[in-house]
Amino acid sequence: IIKRTTERKRTRPISYGMKGNFQTILIIGFIVAALLGILVFSGAIKIGNDTTQKGALGTVVLWGTVKTGIIATALDDFNRTNQSLILKYVQKDPETFDQDLLEALASGVGPDLFFLPDNLAFHYKNRIFPIPYESYSLASFKNNFAGAGEVFLTSKGILAFPIAIDPLVMYYNRSMLDANSIVYPPTSWDEFTELVPSLTKKDENKKIIKSATALGQFSNITNAKDIISTLFMQAGNPILSEEKGYFISTLGDSGRVDLGPILGFYTDFSNPLKESYSWNRSLPDSQDFFSADGLAFYFGYAGELKSLINKNPNLNFLPAPVPQIKNSNFKLTSARVTGVAVSSFSKNLNTAFIAASLLANSDFASKFANALNIAPARRDLLALKPTDAYFPIFYSSALYAKAWLDPSPEDTDDIFRGMVENVLSNKMTTYDAVKDASAKLNLLLVN
Known part of the structure; x- marks a missing residue:
């Protein structure tokens, strides 16, 4: 059907029209960061494979939107283990995180570190001090972390150390399949x-009353963008690529497979x-319909498991890997990735680097992922397969998952x-809809 030749929470970046003191602090911050960067490149500040705490002194502040209570044990254990530094976690509201961060930087009290979701890495890249490959080699990164973590790799360095991976899986209704x-x-x-x-049931008026799957639309399909992205990436298109320090869309790349048939399949x-x-x-939201026993297959994230169970504790379901292109020589699914990034405005950069590296080590990464009911990003942890009914699928899916550097989730x-609706309304062919989406994505990348 598909031949290979090759909704997460919305956050709109706020206006950058801030003047005066903030601009001055911004310039000073970049100068300080640049000087510290020279020290890192020269080897005066060493990070990466050396995960000792040499030179790590003082307190580093870590911001994130994860509830403190969920990761309190992991944070306490981290501070007990690494006594040469103090890690202070500050929970922030996801709705105001961006505003809070800008205001904190303007007043000189911003965090040293922050948890970075992959879909905001592009937006925050100018507030992050990229870890140079001279200090943490590309080979070490790829050896330590699963492929989804490579969303944080740029030509300038590493935007964040990956900690956890939340892979897209296919939940299925066991009772519907058995029947x-x-x-x-x-x-x-x-x-x-x-x-x-055989799994889609209709009444005498041809109205769908039970469905095999929620695909083909956008507005009432949870994770629609990520499902389409998965299909595109399974066909060999990475969606974005970096050339000479600039990111461009690959959706309409004439040198790659035509994604029109892939969009048409959807x-x-x-x-x-x-x-x-x-x-x-006209059908309900796909997650709600699955929870109401109306959907055989639902494409959702590992992190949705608890919500699905809570919505209907009696629903007989399990996760399975996302289907792949037949006879493909690789497997791929989408993922949400959480990393820890170093602020370019940190006043204790050496300790912040070391703390970030330690947070990405097995002990904290394992506890963090377990607390959020998702998979760790480290390869050595993914090799330790759980034995319950759910997490073996989550772990194996995380190992071959990928993510792309989304410039603005809402946009x-x-x-x-628009790409989907232009096809459904017959305004565009699938080929033209993909070309149009690619052009709009390129405009977004340069603005």
Whole structure:
């Protein structure tokens, strides 16, 4: 069906029209950061493979939006283990994090470190001190962290040390599959589409009452952008690439596979004339429909497990890997990645570097991921497979997951929504819709 040739929380960046004192502090901060950078490049400040605490003194402040109570044990254990420094965690509201950070930098009291979600890495890249590869080698990074963590790699250095990976998986309703004599969930998209007609139930008026899957639309499909991104990346398109320090869209790259058929595969699930028709915009939100026992397959993140259980404790479901392109020589799913970044305005840069490296070590990373019910980013931890009903799938999926450097989650939501709706409304061919989305993404990357 697909031939390979090759919704997360929205946050809109606030206005940067701040003047006066903030601009002065900004300039001074960059000068200080640049001088410290010279020390790092020269080897006067060493980080990376040396995870000792030599030279780490004082208090470093870490900001994040994770609730303190959830990771309190991990933070306490970190401070007990690393007594030459003190790590102080400050929980911030996700809705005001950006504003709080700018105001703190303007007043000179910003954090030394902050937890960085991958979908905000592009937005914050100018407030991050990139860790140079001379101090933490690319080989060490790839050896220590799963591929999804590479979203933090740029030509200038490492934006953040990956800590946790939340992979996209396919939750399936066991009762619905059992009732239709389906022994195992599909592993390829070919198998997946073959099951759609038998699992989609309609009433006498052809109205869908139970569906195989929620694909083909955008507004009522949780994680729609990430599902489409997964299909594109499975086809060999990374969505973005960096050339000479600048990021560009690869969606419309003529040197790569035409993504039009891939987009068409997705939108066909919402086309009443297609055999794969199983979803339309009149149906409920996909996560709610799955929880209400109305959906056989739901594409969601590992981090959604607790919410799904709480919504319907009696729902008989399990996770499975996202289907792959048949006969592909690699596996791929999307992921949300959390890392720890060093602020370019830190007044204790050496200790901040060391603290960031220690936070990415096995002990804290394991406890952090477990507290959030997601997978760790470290390869050595992913090798230790759990034995429960859920986490073996989460761990294996995290190992081959990928992410892309989203320049603005809210704006790219609009771009992907437009791409889908232009096809569904017959305003554009799938080829033109992808080209249009690529052009809009490039405009976003330069603004």
